[in-house]
Amino acid sequence: xxxxxxxxxxxxxxxxxxxxxxxxxxxxxxxxxxxxxxxxxxxxxxxxxxxxxxxxxxxxxxxxxxxxxxxxxxxxxxxxxxxxxxxxxxxxxxxxxxxxxxxxxxxxxxxxxxxxxxxxxxxxx
Numbered sequence: 864x865x866x867x868x869x870x871x872x873x874x875x876x877x878x879x880x881x882x883x884x885x886x887x888x889x890x891x892x893x894x895x896x897x898x899x900x901x902x903x904x905x906x907x908x909x910x911x912x913x914x915x916x917x918x919x920x921x922x923x924x925x926x927x928x929x930x931x932x933x934x935x936x937x938x939x940x941x942x943x944x945x946x947x948x949x950x951x952x953x954x955x956x957x958x959x960x961x962x963x964x965x966x967x968x969x970x971x972x973x974x975x976x977x978x979x980x981x982x983x984x985x986x987x988x
Contacts, residue, residue: 864986865892865928865963867956867972868900873988875917880988884971891971893925894962896955928962937961941980952976 864885866874871893873881885891901918905911930938938961945951952960953976960980963970969984970977977985 864888865894865959865966865968865970866897866925867959867970867974867977868897868904869973870971871897871901871918871921872904873973875914875921878988881971884986884988891921891925892928892962892966892968893922894928894959895930896958898922898927900955928966930958930962934958934961934965937965944981945979948979950976950979952979 870881874885905915905918908914938958941961941964942957945957952974956974956976959970960977960983962968963983964980969986971986971988973987975985975987977983
């Protein structure tokens, strides 16, 4: 399972429904883009010290997915497919979808625009 940024936020906030969903897996996947988005959110957070420590632990327990040439090729296909259907989604989410397809993983997210990407399974809570 790939965790989207809103899943990371909910997980670190202790959302029990998300905890139940994630309990079936020992290890989760974190795209480097999600790490960047979450760190950006921490910059101005009142809880950055506490959440930062939890986030470091989550990163350590997860498989970090980086963007490589294969990801770029999948990204170009996903972005073109969405453009052709008139269904654009946020840029970072196109990259996350590409990583999901590349690594054959579902995406844990509340963002239903992932449902527009053929081949990506979104798990909501």
